[in-house]
Amino acid sequence: MGTVIEKLKQSKAFSCLECGKCTAVCPISKYNNSYSPRRLVAEGLFYGTDDLVSDRLLWSCLTCQMCSQRCPVDVRYSEYMRDIRSEAVSQGKSGNYSHGGALHYIMEMAASPKLKQNRTGWLEGDLKVRRKGEVLYFAGCLPYYQDLFAKDFDFSPLSIARDTVKILNVLGIEPVVLDNERCCGHDLYWLGQLGTFEELGRLNVKMIEKTGAQLVVTACPECALALKQLYPERLGETGFEVKHMSEFLAENRERLQFKDLAMEVTFQDPCRLGRYLGVYEQPRDVINSIPGVTVHEMAHSRRSAVCCGTTNWMNCDATSKQIQRGRLVEAKASGARTLVTACPKCQIHFRCAQCGEESNDIDIEIVDFVNLVASALEGISIPRG
Amino acid sequence: MAKKTISSKRKTAKKKYVPNIVVFACNWCSYAGADNAGVNRVQYSPNFRVIRTMCSGRVTPAFVLKAFKLGADGVMVSGCHFGDCHYIFGNYKAVEQFEKTKALVKTLGLDERRIRLEWVSAAEGARWGNVIDEFVAEVSTLGPSPLNHKRRRRR
Numbered sequence: 438m439g440t441v442i443e444k445l446k447q448s449k450a451f452s453c454l455e456c457g458k459c460t461a462v463c464p465i466s467k468y469n470n471s472y473s474p475r476r477l478v479a480e481g482l483f484y485g486t487d488d489l490v491s492d493r494l495l496w497s498c499l500t501c502q503m504c505s506q507r508c509p510v511d512v513r514y515s516e517y518m519r520d521i522r523s524e525a526v527s528q529g530k531s532g533n534y535s536h537g538g539a540l541h542y543i544m545e546m547a548a549s550p551k552l553k554q555n556r557t558g559w560l561e562g563d564l565k566v567r568r569k570g571e572v573l574y575f576a577g578c579l580p581y582y583q584d585l586f587a588k589d590f591d592f593s594p595l596s597i598a599r600d601t602v603k604i605l606n607v608l609g610i611e612p613v614v615l616d617n618e619r620c621c622g623h624d625l626y627w628l629g630q631l632g633t634f635e636e637l638g639r640l641n642v643k644m645i646e647k648t649g650a651q652l653v654v655t656a657c658p659e660c661a662l663a664l665k666q667l668y669p670e671r672l673g674e675t676g677f678e679v680k681h682m683s684e685f686l687a688e689n690r691e692r693l694q695f696k697d698l699a700m701e702v703t704f705q706d707p708c709r710l711g712r713y714l715g716v717y718e719q720p721r722d723v724i725n726s727i728p729g730v731t732v733h734e735m736a737h738s739r740r741s742a743v744c745c746g747t748t749n750w751m752n753c754d755a756t757s758k759q760i761q762r763g764r765l766v767e768a769k770a771s772g773a774r775t776l777v778t779a780c781p782k783c784q785i786h787f788r789c790a791q792c793g794e795e796s797n798d799i800d801i802e803i804v805d806f807v808n809l810v811a812s813a814l815e816g817i818s819i820p821r822g
Numbered sequence: 823m824a825k826k827t828i829s830s831k832r833k834t835a836k837k838k839y840v841p842n843i844v845v846f847a848c849n850w851c852s853y854a855g856a857d858n859a860g861v862n863r864v865q866y867s868p869n870f871r872v873i874r875t876m877c878s879g880r881v882t883p884a885f886v887l888k889a890f891k892l893g894a895d896g897v898m899v900s901g902c903h904f905g906d907c908h909y910i911f912g913n914y915k916a917v918e919q920f921e922k923t924k925a926l927v928k929t930l931g932l933d934e935r936r937i938r939l940e941w942v943s944a945a946e947g948a949r950w951g952n953v954i955d956e957f958v959a960e961v962s963t964l965g966p967s968p969l970n971h972k973r974r975r976r977r
Contacts, residue, residue, distance in 0.1 A: 534884075536882070536883075536884060537882045537883070537884025537885065538884045538888065539882065539883045539884035539887050539926070542884065542887040542888050542890075542891045543887060543926070543930065545891055546887070546890065546891050546930065546969055549968070549969050551968040551969070552930065552931060552968055552969065553931045553968065554929060554930055554931040555928055555929055555930070555931045556929050556931075558929075580929050581926060581929060583925075584922060584925035584926045584929055585883065585922055585926065588922075617931075
């Protein structure tokens, strides 16, 4: 029981006032009334975590931190979930993996030191990259998403990687791209598989430090969170700085020449970029600096932005679909024609929600932030398919 | 002297590599084909494990990736010939899924020859034997999978 009390203390669960604000804002509780963050905290406090580890609802949490934003006493609910999940994992339990667990197997295999991936096939044409240098581009899982989702959802996750390198080239930077980059392990961290997460982290940090990079940029908020906060937290200080593309571009905005795009857009704040990393204004600043683009805010935006419905490739169910649908209806109602998101996963989930949907209330074009910026640069056309 | 021959024997035994192969066979054709091979006493390589699925179309990339994660050196998916599928279009789904699997396996840096898609009907016991023999021979030339570290450590 000692460890349970330790865990409860670390996540500040003892401070819980049982005010229920967490349950009031939780996107899962909104559609699934058997799930309540408040109840899960109370159960842990009164009965310990023994029952919670076998509770199926344990795996429903999106770790989107909406509840932590509202909590008056700063209970770290996501960390509480992570710790109980790690206990459950040690007992051989797990959630319902979506896509048959394909992505989880890839993450776990990426921790195998002998693996030599073949993941830089997307570097074609006049994209300029280097083997050693100051700036490194961490592509994340985009090559795998391309293989799994490109056909089904009619979009190209790798266009995000290509456009990132294009933009960096326009800024006069030739980024380093790792041939054998491992998964960042973000999802495994929140699923409680901390051992594998640390192995992945060690492999990545070693590879990045070998290239001599001082700055790591990434177009994925989850990679940014893992490299910036989770690696230092679990593995100690790293020798590089980490920035999401939106932060990096906001700093270099003046150096980019944009053409007129005439678009009505709205911005989906990814939970990891917004609530975790506190990056709200930078992507909006960059989008606003493109002439002809108007940003419409959704009813819930910035710190109250609703999550895309599924995280960590887990427990995708009717509730997820309802959250996604609700968010797309909101996006359409904002008056925008295009939904811009800075996270490839948000895009996959929203596109999935749109699949086979016949009503036109969620029929909105979805574009990644990096793709939008690249299409506004002189001489680059918007990527399709 | 006797000691020496034993140790040298052991060395040669150690060198011989036996691949670890997983075969997903559909219930209606390929699994019955494997049965047919047994009934007809077809002689073929014994080092593979069959997992029966109701249809080859059920074998998503996750199945194959899990097999590799657990240390398989090669994975084969086997179903009915086109037009023979018990569920009419299941094997077309299998092709779709297999293409995704192939792309993923390539990106993971595993040799493409470690996975294979075959069609074996319930009457083709001899063909089942040939297909397995061929695949085992091919995977043997490739050697152990780079993900197969657990099994190697145990030896």
